[in-house]
Amino acid sequence: RKEVEQDPGPFNVPEGATVAFNCTYSNSASQSFFWYRQDCRKEPKLLMSVYSSGNEDGRFTAQLNRASQYISLLIRDSKLSDSATYLCVVNRGYGGATNKLIFGTGTLLAVQP
Amino acid sequence: EPEVTQTPSHQVTQMGQEVILRCVPISNHLYFYWYRQILGQKVEFLVSFYNNEISEKSEIFDDQFSVERPDGSNFTLKIRSTKLEDSAMYFCASTPDISNQPQHFGDGTRLSIL
Numbered sequence: 189r190k191e192v193e194q195d196p197g198p199f200n201v202p203e204g205a206t207v208a209f210n211c212t213y214s215n216s217a218s219q220s221f222f223w224y225r226q227d228c229r230k231e232p233k234l235l236m237s238v239y240s241s242g243n244e245d246g247r248f249t250a251q252l253n254r255a256s257q258y259i260s261l262l263i264r265d266s267k268l269s270d271s272a273t274y275l276c277v278v279n280r281g282y283g284g285a286t287n288k289l290i291f292g293t294g295t296l297l298a299v300q301p
Numbered sequence: 302e303p304e305v306t307q308t309p310s311h312q313v314t315q316m317g318q319e320v321i322l323r324c325v326p327i328s329n330h331l332y333f334y335w336y337r338q339i340l341g342q343k344v345e346f347l348v349s350f351y352n353n354e355i356s357e358k359s360e361i362f363d364d365q366f367s368v369e370r371p372d373g374s375n376f377t378l379k380i381r382s383t384k385l386e387d388s389a390m391y392f393c394a395s396t397p398d399i400s401n402q403p404q405h406f407g408d409g410t411r412l413s414i415l
Contacts, residue, residue, distance in 0.1 A: 220401035231392055231406040232344060275344070279401050287332060287399050288357055291344040 189214050194276050194292035202300050205266050209295050211259040211276030218290075220279040221252055223261045225272045226294060232275055235261075266299045273297070303327040305407035307393050313413045314383055322378045322410045324393030333376045334394040334404060335368065337361070344392065350376065351399075380412075388414045 194211045201207050213221075224232040236243065238250040238259055249262040259276055276292040306325045314320050326333050335347040348358040350368050358366075367379045376395075380387055390411050394404035 220403075222403050229390070229411075231390075231408045234403045234405060237403055287334075287349060287396060287401070287404070288346045289334075289336070289344075289404055290346070293343045 190292075191215055191290050192276055192278050192292040194274075194295050196293055196295060198296040198298055200298045200300060201266055203266060203268060205299075206262065206264050207266055207297060208263075209261040209274050209276070209297075211261075211292055213257050213259065213276075213278045213290075215278070215280060215290075216254075216257060218257075218278045218280055221259050222277040222279070222289075223248075223250055223259075224275040224277050224291075226275055227272050232277075232291075235274070263297075266297075268299050268301060271297055271299045305393055305395055305405060307391075307407035307410050309410060310408070311411045311413070313415065316385055316414050317382050320380050320383055320412065322380075322391050322393075322412070324376045324378070324395075324407055325374050326376055326393070326395030327397075327405070328374070330395035330397045332356075332396045332399060333368075333370070334396075335378045336392045336394065336406070337389040338392065338409075339386075339389045347378070347391075383412075383414045385414050388412055 221238040223235040225235045226232045238252045242251045247264045251260045273294040275294045278290045308323045333350045338344045348362045349356045365381045390409045392409045393407045
């Protein structure tokens with residue numbers, strides 16, 4: 189079983205749509221959770237950290253359910269510029285001198301005009 | 302906002318040659334990381350480095366790979382004898398400490414092995 193699993197997509201949505209990404213992780217010792225966005229052949233860029241209480245940043249809302257080992261990202265009112273691959277990322281962080289990020293394969297989003 | 306910088310942006314090398322990829326982490330950061338991404342695949346952890354030694358490495362990071370912080374600013378990844386399957390994007394990241402904060406990546410080096 190993959191440590192971080194995501195639906196690969198692609199998700200094709202019209203501008204203005206709401207789109208939801210889901211992710212599950214297998215290691216219950218995982219410490220912290222993030223969504224990154226990656227444009228074609230570019231570096232991953234942090235979109236937002238994910239907290240158990242849920243957090244929102246403008247049109248983006250992230251949720252974490254530790255009991256279900258499930259992470260979500262909701263994008264409201266999607267824009268053409270939201271087209272990218274969305275990466276679910278988990279910090280395994282066993283403690284000590286390690287801070288390793290584990291990446292999902294990413295979900296490709298294509299927002300259509 | 303401070304950034305991680307990487308050079309070169311693209312490196313083309315013959316199989317069997319040595320390559321050195323360079324990274325300048327954010328100043329005052331103490332933890333450094335290399336990741337790679339083969340085209341069409343996910344980003345994979347290679348190695349983390351702290352206090353002038355490797356703190357963790359993945360199975361990918363075999364004896365052909367090494368990392369070094371030769372001076373106060375650069376963090377390098379060396380591949381001793383490149384193989385075709387080393388062709389990938391290589392990303393560097395740094396963090397100020399070991400807390401569970403996000404890592405910010407440099408814009409990567411595209412390594413092409415011929």
